[in-house]
Amino acid sequence: MYLRGQLVDKKQSAGGAVARTSGPERGCRPAAGSAVGAHRRATEDAAAAKKPEAKWVTGARRYNRAHAAEVAEFLQATGNACVDESTGEADPYKVARWQADHGVPPDGRVGEQTLTAAILDFREPTVARADGTPKSS
Numbered sequence: 001m002y003l004r005g006q007l008v009d010k011k012q013s014a015g016g017a018v019a020r021t022s023g024p025e026r027g028c029r030p031a032a033g034s035a036v037g038a039h040r041r042a043t044e045d046a047a048a049a050k051k052p053e054a055k056w057v058t059g060a061r062r063y064n065r066a067h068a069a070e071v072a073e074f075l076q077a078t079g080n081a082c083v084d085e086s087t088g089e090a091d092p093y094k095v096a097r098w099q100a101d102h103g104v105p106p107d108g109r110v111g112e113q114t115l116t117a118a119i120l121d122f123r124e125p126t127v128a129r130a131d132g133t134p135k136s137s
Contacts, residue, residue, distance in 0.1 A: 060095070064095075067111075078121075099114055105136075
């Protein structure tokens with residue numbers, strides 16, 4: 001008999017039914033160093049890698065590739081803060097986070113507004129006051 005996806009063996013005893021399960025307990029995970037655990041992690045990683053990108057990310061990548069000069073200037077102004085280390089291109093997720101932090105509508109695309117904000121941020125460094133709050137120089 002199956003109970004919650006596990007094979008259950010029932011034996012009658014004087015005190016009533018005793019259930020035994022075969023297989024791993026529900027919620028148990030394989031040991032970190034086990035072959036089963038390594039296989040499961042590799043399978044999960046492969047599934048995550050095959051997951052399709054969101055449309056806004058694909059569109060941002062295409063836009064940024066078409067505007068390589070602006071992207072290069074943006075990356076220089078931001079100290080390469082938004083570079084995807086694996087590709088060397090601007091990472092739309094990081095660009096969107098930078099945009100949100102700097103008051104630019106986050107879309108992951110390095111357009112005129114994003115580039116202007118980066119240049120102004122680069123040219124106008126802030127100096128911290130004694131209490132730690134930023135002060136324009």
